Amino acid sequence: EIVLTQSPATLSLSPGERATLSCRASQSVSSYLAWYQQKPGQAPRLLIYEASNRATGIPARFSGSGSGTDFTLTISSLEPEDFAVYYCRQRSNWPYSFGQGTKLEIK
Amino acid sequence: EVQVVESGGGLVRPGGSLRLSCAASGFTFSTSWMSWVRQAPGRGLEWVANIKQDGSEKNYVDAVKGRFTISRDNAKSSLFLQMSSLRDEDTAIYYCARGGGSLDYWGQGTLVTVSS
Numbered sequence: 001e002i003v004l005t006q007s008p009a010t011l012s013l014s015p016g017e018r019a020t021l022s023c024r025a026s027q028s029v030s031s032y033l034a035w036y037q038q039k040p041g042q043a044p045r046l047l048i049y050e051a052s053n054r055a056t057g058i059p060a061r062f063s064g065s066g067s068g069t070d071f072t073l074t075i076s077s078l079e080p081e082d083f084a085v086y087y088c089r090q091r092s093n094w095p096y097s098f099g100q101g102t103k104l105e106i107k
Numbered sequence: 108e109v110q111v112v113e114s115g116g117g118l119v120r121p122g123g124s125l126r127l128s129c130a131a132s133g134f135t136f137s138t139s140w141m142s143w144v145r146q147a148p149g150r151g152l153e154w155v156a157n158i159k160q161d162g163s164e165k166n167y168v169d170a171v172k173g174r175f176t177i178s179r180d181n182a183k184s185s186l187f188l189q190m191s192s193l194r195d196e197d198t199a200i201y202y203c204a205r206g207g208g209s210l211d212y213w214g215q216g217t218l219v220t221v222s223s
Contacts, residue, residue, distance in 0.1 A: 032208070034209060034210075036152075036210075038152075042215075043202055043213035043214065043215055043216060044152065044202075044210075044213055045213075046209070046210060046211045049209045049211075050209075055211060056211075087151065087152055089152075089210075091207075091208030091209065094166050095154060095166070095168045095169065096154045096157075096208065097154065098151055098152040098153065098154070099151075100151050101151050101152075
C-alpha cells in the first residue's frame with residue numbers, strides 16, 4: 001500500500017504570499033498524483049491531475065510539479081478563498097490513497 | 108451541468124446494514140468509472156471502492172472488503188453502495204464521485220452514523 005505524506009501539516013501565510021505544499025509517496029507513483037482543495041462543509045474539489053495539469057476552471061495561480069515520489073503544489077499569490085485543506089491523492093496502485101492533508105490558514 | 112447527488116445515509120446500529128445511492132446527471136454515466144470515498148468526522152479522505160463502466164471490475168479498500176458491495180445501474184444513471192456488518196469506524200460522510208482514478212466531480216455527501 002502506498003502511503004502519501006504531506007508537509008507541513010499546517011501552513012500559516014498571508015494573502016498575496018506564495019504557498020508551497022509538499023506530498024511524498026512511499027514508492028513511485030509515476031505522475032499519477034492529483035491535488036484537491038476542501039473547504040469546511042464542502043466536498044473536495046479537483047485542482048491538479050497527473051501531477052501538473054490544471055483541472056477545468058482552476059485559476060492559473062495553482063500549479064503542480066513533480067514525478068516519482070516527490071510532488072509540490074504551488075499557489076503563486078494567495079487569495080482569501082484559497083485558505084482551506086489540501087489533499088494529494090495517488091492512483092498508481094490500488095488501494096488508491098490520499099495524504100493526510102495540509103491546512104492552509106490565514107496568518 | 109454535471110451533478111452527482113447521494114442519498115440513503117442515516118443512523119444505524121453496529122452490525123446493521125444500509126444502502127447508499129448516487130444519482131448522476133449531466134454526463135454519460137455509462138462511459139464513466141465511478142467511486143465512493145468517505146471522510147470520518149474531522150478526519151481525512153479514504154477511498155472506499157470503485158467500479159468500471161460496465162460493472163465488470165470492482166475494487167475495495169481492505170477495511171470494507173467482504174462487507175460492502177458497489178454496484179451500478181447504467182439505465183438509471185445510478186451508483187450504489189450496499190453496506191453490511193457496519194462498525195463504529197464506518198461512521199463518515201460518504202461521497203460519490205465521477206472517475207475511477209481522477210475524481211473530477213463529487214456530490215455533497217451523505218452522512219452515515221453507526222452507533223448504539
